[in-house]
Amino acid sequence: MHATPRSTDAAPRSPSRRTALVLGAVTALVAGTVGVGAASAPANTPGTVSSNGAGAAGKSHGKLPYLNPRLPTHKRVKDLLSRMTLAEKIGQMTQAERANATPADVTALGLGSILSGGGSVPADNSPEGWADMVDGFQQGALATRLKIPVLYGVDAVHGHANLYGATVFPHNIGLGATRDPRLVEKVSHITAEETRATGPQWNFAPCLCVVRDDRWGRSYESFGESPRLVSEMAVAVRGLQGRPGQLDNPDRVLATPKHFAGDGLTTFGTSEGDYTIDQGISIVSREDFARLALAPYWPAIRKYGAGSVMPSFSSVDWTEDGVGTNVLKMTAHTELLTGVLKGRMGFDGLVISDWEAIHQLPGDWNTQVRTAINAGIDMAMEPAQFREFITALTEEVQAGRVPMSRINDAVSRILTQKFELGLFEKPYTDRRNIDEVGSRQHRKVAREAVAKSQVLLKNRGWVLPLSKRAPLYVAGSNADNIGNQAGGWTLTWQGGSYHDFPGTTILEGIKDVSRGDVTVSETASAPVPRDATGVVVVGETPYAEGFGDVGGPQWAYDPGDNGIPRPVKDMKLSAADQQAVDTVCSQAAECVVVVVSGRPLEISPALLSKIDGLVAGWLPGSEGDGVADVLFGKKRFTGKLPVTWPRTVAQQPLNIGDADYDPLFPYGFGLRTR
Ligand code: GLC
Numbered sequence: 001m002h003a004t005p006r007s008t009d010a011a012p013r014s015p016s017r018r019t020a021l022v023l024g025a026v027t028a029l030v031a032g033t034v035g036v037g038a039a040s041a042p043a044n045t046p047g048t049v050s051s052n053g054a055g056a057a058g059k060s061h062g063k064l065p066y067l068n069p070r071l072p073t074h075k076r077v078k079d080l081l082s083r084m085t086l087a088e089k090i091g092q093m094t095q096a097e098r099a100n101a102t103p104a105d106v107t108a109l110g111l112g113s114i115l116s117g118g119g120s121v122p123a124d125n126s127p128e129g130w131a132d133m134v135d136g137f138q139q140g141a142l143a144t145r146l147k148i149p150v151l152y153g154v155d156a157v158h159g160h161a162n163l164y165g166a167t168v169f170p171h172n173i174g175l176g177a178t179r180d181p182r183l184v185e186k187v188s189h190i191t192a193e194e195t196r197a198t199g200p201q202w203n204f205a206p207c208l209c210v211v212r213d214d215r216w217g218r219s220y221e222s223f224g225e226s227p228r229l230v231s232e233m234a235v236a237v238r239g240l241q242g243r244p245g246q247l248d249n250p251d252r253v254l255a256t257p258k259h260f261a262g263d264g265l266t267t268f269g270t271s272e273g274d275y276t277i278d279q280g281i282s283i284v285s286r287e288d289f290a291r292l293a294l295a296p297y298w299p300a301i302r303k304y305g306a307g308s309v310m311p312s313f314s315s316v317d318w319t320e321d322g323v324g325t326n327v328l329k330m331t332a333h334t335e336l337l338t339g340v341l342k343g344r345m346g347f348d349g350l351v352i353s354d355w356e357a358i359h360q361l362p363g364d365w366n367t368q369v370r371t372a373i374n375a376g377i378d379m380a381m382e383p384a385q386f387r388e389f390i391t392a393l394t395e396e397v398q399a400g401r402v403p404m405s406r407i408n409d410a411v412s413r414i415l416t417q418k419f420e421l422g423l424f425e426k427p428y429t430d431r432r433n434i435d436e437v438g439s440r441q442h443r444k445v446a447r448e449a450v451a452k453s454q455v456l457l458k459n460r461g462w463v464l465p466l467s468k469r470a471p472l473y474v475a476g477s478n479a480d481n482i483g484n485q486a487g488g489w490t491l492t493w494q495g496g497s498y499h500d501f502p503g504t505t506i507l508e509g510i511k512d513v514s515r516g517d518v519t520v521s522e523t524a525s526a527p528v529p530r531d532a533t534g535v536v537v538v539g540e541t542p543y544a545e546g547f548g549d550v551g552g553p554q555w556a557y558d559p560g561d562n563g564i565p566r567p568v569k570d571m572k573l574s575a576a577d578q579q580a581v582d583t584v585c586s587q588a589a590e591c592v593v594v595v596v597s598g599r600p601l602e603i604s605p606a607l608l609s610k611i612d613g614l615v616a617g618w619l620p621g622s623e624g625d626g627v628a629d630v631l632f633g634k635k636r637f638t639g640k641l642p643v644t645w646p647r648t649v650a651q652q653p654l655n656i657g658d659a660d661y662d663p664l665f666p667y668g669f670g671l672r673t674r
Contacts, residue, residue, distance in 0.1 A: 066424070073419045077412050083146060089411045090393050092148065093373075095352065097383030098122075098133070103140025109390060110144050112414055113151040113202070116162060117355065117383060118493025118544065125164045127198045127437045131429040134199025138427050148415070149423035151254070153202035153352075157221060158621055159446070160195045160437070161490045165502050167194060167442040167622060168486050172207060172233070173598065174453030174618035176223035176642030177670075181235045184223075187449055188239025190442050193251035197433035201421050202254040204310060204352075206236035208296035209264035211599075213653035214643060215571065216277045217548025220487060220598030220619055222264055224642030225655045225667060227295040234296050237304035244305060248422025250430035257300040259312030259354060260330065260341060262293035266314050268652070272360075274553040275546030279313035279360075281327060285320050297345060307349040307417045309341060311377070313357050331357040337376030350378040350413040357381070358389075370396045378410035438502055443623055448635075450626025455639035456671040458614035463533070463590045465633025465673055471517040471532040472510065473588055475524040475580045478596040479537035480507040485596050487619035488544030495542030498560030503622025506537050506594065512625060513632045523576055524583040534584035534591035535631070538577035539617070540598060541566055548598065550649065571649045572602045585610040594627060596620070600645040603664070616641065633673060640670040 065071055066080035081089075091110025098114050105111060114137045122133040134152045141150035160166040169175070169187050178184070188206070195203055210230050211222035223233040240255040241247050247254065266280030273279075282289065300306045311330040318326050330336065331353055341347045353372060358380055361368040369392040372380065382389040396402040418424065436442065456464065466472070478484045483499030485506060491499050504512070511518055519526060528534065543566065547555040554565035567574070573581070585591035592613035595601055600616070608614070616639070617627055629635040645665035646654045656667035 069425050073416055076419050076424075077415045080146065080148070080415055081408060081412060084411070086394065086397060086407070088144075088146065088148075089407050090390050090397070092411050092414050093379050093393065093407070094386050094390055095153070095379055095381045096386040098137070100384045101386065103137050106137055106140035106150055107143045109387070110148070111141075111150060111386065112148070112379060113153060115153040115381065115383070116200070118155055118489055119162060119491060121162050121491075125162075127163065127165070127434045130163055130198035130200070131431055131434065135428045142427060149418055149427040151202050151414075151418060151421075151423070152200045153204055154195065154200040155205065155489055156191050156195045156200070156203045156253075157205045157207065157489050158486075158619075159191050160198065160200075161486065161621075163194070163198060163437070164491065165438045167438050167446050168490060168501070168503060169446050169621050170449050170453045171220040171487055171598065171619040171621070172223045173211075173220045173642055174620060175449060176229055176233060177455050177616070177618060177639040178449060178452040179229070179640055180452055181232050183449055183452060184233050185235045185239035186445055188236040189242075189251065190445060192240045192253045193433050194437045194442065196250055196253050197429070197431060197437060199429045200253065201423065202256070202308070203240055204256045204258060205240070206233070206255065206257060207259070208234055208257045208300055209259065210292055210296065211264040211643060212292065212655055213264075213266070213268055213277060214599040214646075215268055215550035215649065215652050216264060216266070217275075217543055217546050217552060217569065218263070218278060219548075219643070225644060226642075227292055229642060230296040231299050234300040234304060237300050237306045241305065241307065247307065247420045248426070250432055254307045254417055254421060255304075256308045256310050256352065257297055257306050258310035259314070260297060260309050261312060261336065262289055262316055262330070263312035263314050265289070265293050271546065271549070276549040276551045278546035278549050278552070281315045281317050283317045283319060283323060286318060289316065294340065297341070301345050301347050306347075307420065308352055309347060309349060310352050310354055311337060311357065313354050313360065329357070329361055331377060332361050332371045332375045334375040342376060348413065348416070350410070350417055351376055352379045353377045353381050355381050355383060356385070366392045366396055369393050370401050373402050373406060373410070378413050443503075446621060447623040447626040447629065450620040450623050451629040451635040453618055453620065453639055454627060454630045454637060455616040455641055455669075456613070456630075456637035456673065457616060457645065457665050457669065458608070458611060459671050459673070460612040461590065463592055463612040464615075464631065464637070466533060466535075466592070466631050468513060468515045468632055471519075471529055472514055473519045473521070473528050473532040473534045473584060474507055474510060474537070475521050475534065475584050476537040476594075477522060477574065477577050477580075478506070478539040478594075479522065479535070480505045480520070482622065482624065484539065484541055485617075485619060485624055486621050487540075487542045487598055488548070490542070492558050494544045494547060494555045494558055494566075496558045496560045497541050498558075501622065504625040506596070506617070506620075506624040506627045509625030509628030510535065510631065513628050513634070522580070524580040528584055528587035530587070530589060532588045534588035535594065536577075536581050536584050536591060537594045537596055537617070538573050538581065539596035539601065540569070543569060543598070571599065573607075578607065581607055582610065585612070592631065594631075600643060602646070602649050608664075616645070630673070637671060637673045640668050641665060643667065645669070
């Protein structure tokens with residue numbers, strides 16, 4: 001259940017999965033749909049787009065109500081729904097992964113959506129390659145009887161970072177440290193522009209998780225431990241979607257607040273399988289769940305109009321019902337999906353299940369499918385078993401165990417988003433902004449976000465800002481590693497230390513500013529000049545989901561890893577990094593340590609006493625020069641801790657407001673520089 005790979009590069013969980021993944025990729029290549037010249041539709045193909053990109057509506061506008069863009073969306077939905085067969089409706093409720101499906105499958109099955117799992121990229125991983133791939137699937141959709149366009153979804157969780165050359169922004173934990181919702185909206189808007197311009201119209205973001213135990217491998221996907229802070233950052237939804245009526249613009253995408261809800265509330269040790277906290281159980285009262293987990297979804301839905309929501313893999317165990325007596329997976333949680341989300345919150349968008357989350361429910365396959373759909377799932381993310389999903393749901397509807405009213409509700413929600421996105425009028429990628437991908441202007445905003453995300457935790461003797469003329473000695477595992485500074489969900493699902501892509505490392509940023517001698521020695525094995533200022537950049541190697549759980553499983557499937565398992569995560573500095581800090585801070589005139597990580601790391605009192613300046617750098621992404629900007633005072637330090645920085649890992653979970661709150665640095669802490 002856990003080690004499910006997200007990309008064709010990954011060694012899959014089981015032979016059958018591998019066969020499906022490899023066959024899918026081969027088929028797609030043969031079909032010429034994976035980034036190989038599958039440009040927008042050739043002339044005279046059914047549903048051919050006219051030169052202005054108009055879809056079916058451009059041809060038969062006015063003949064069929066659902067193709068009339070002047071009609072209100074609800075009328076178009078009603079008309080189209082009335083024309084659909086059960087098979088066409090269930091097809092719309094089905095999402096497959098690009099490596100396992102072809103445009104011909106989209107046509108034959110009437111698939112409503114295709115996704116790229118983390119790292120699942122076209123053969124030509126360029127903006128044009130992506131747009132051609134997505135348009136290839138769209139061509140398949142427009143060859144169906146009713147020409148219902150397909151939705152293409154990706155995880156552009158810190159920029160469209162599957163795409164080589166995209167602007168890679170700081171992960172959410174760094175954006176939370178900025179305390180700047182306007183900046184977060186701008187970052188999300190740029191992400192939407194770079195995503196839509198390359199094809200995908202749907203982004204499985206933002207994560208509105210409220211991280212309460214930093215041992216969780218997804219801590220960096222959270223804006224922080226405070227539901228108030230995360231609620232403020234729900235503005236990311238507007239950055240992605242724009243305001244009402246803008247979803248059909250070429251720089252907007254459908255947003256997906258996730259993972260509803262309580263993904264960051266799980267208790268350590270409650271996970272099934274080899275994860276330790278990811279996908280575990282939130283053992284909580286309804287009152288605390290509302291306060292800690294549901295809070296950010298109110299603005300996301302009521303204020304910003306999110307068009308889709310993704311339930312969490314995790315479960316909820318209501319304490320007032322008696323711990324252990326009422327434990328339900330979110331994917332099957334009727335009370336929360338239908339009662340709260342669609343009922344009390346009035347959510348009228350679509351609910352997309354997480355990656356094979358349906359498989360985690362009790363019972364046989366048909367029972368799992370029936371339970372999820374009846375609970376409120378509208379579309380199933382079934383990367384490989386999409387055919388089996390269609391078969392099972394069809395059987396359940398025909399047996400009367402899933403009411404037609406539920407199917408019609410789900411399909412209406414899906415069609416509504418497709419109409420709002422303008423896909424019936426412009427189904428193919430609008431490429432007018434494609435040259436903005438990774439542009440200087442976008443990177444400038446990312447660099448600003450990096451600078452604002454840096455949190456100054458210690459500044460003994462005003463070691464910061466650094467003098468441009470001072471001799472420097474730069475060490476540490478994360479000083480010159482763009483893969484490590486970007487973290488997970490970058491080019492591959494898990495990210496990777498070997499990744500290389502456009503951007504600047506922190507060392508490159510330092511060298512760009514410094515006018516003095518800069519000695520570089522990652523392990524501090526080179527002699528340390530007595531008069532030098534040491535800068536030691538330490539931290540974590542990339543991970544995603546449960547592979548980042550403290551004590552969680554090791555990942556060893558990224559090609560660059562050469563089969564070598566990555567270090568098991570422990571929220572501590574590696575021995576090499578500890579040694580580098582000890583060496584440099586003992587011998588240099590003064591020293592600064594920058595921690596590049598997805599969460600706080602344990603720093604012993606002995607080591608901390610040797611450090612003059614300490615900076616939380618989080619996961620800055622492609623623009624490492626933003627770190628240099630604050631180190632040298634080009635920008636002031638303004639960041640504040642989005643999570644509590646504990647003295648030891650053993651203190652976890654440790655959050656502001658806890659009775660025995662005794663952190664090394666409290667939530668909200670951050671020093672300023674002049
Ligand atoms: C993953 C993640 C989810 C992501 C989805 C598609 O399992 O839980 O955040 O959107 O799969 O990649």
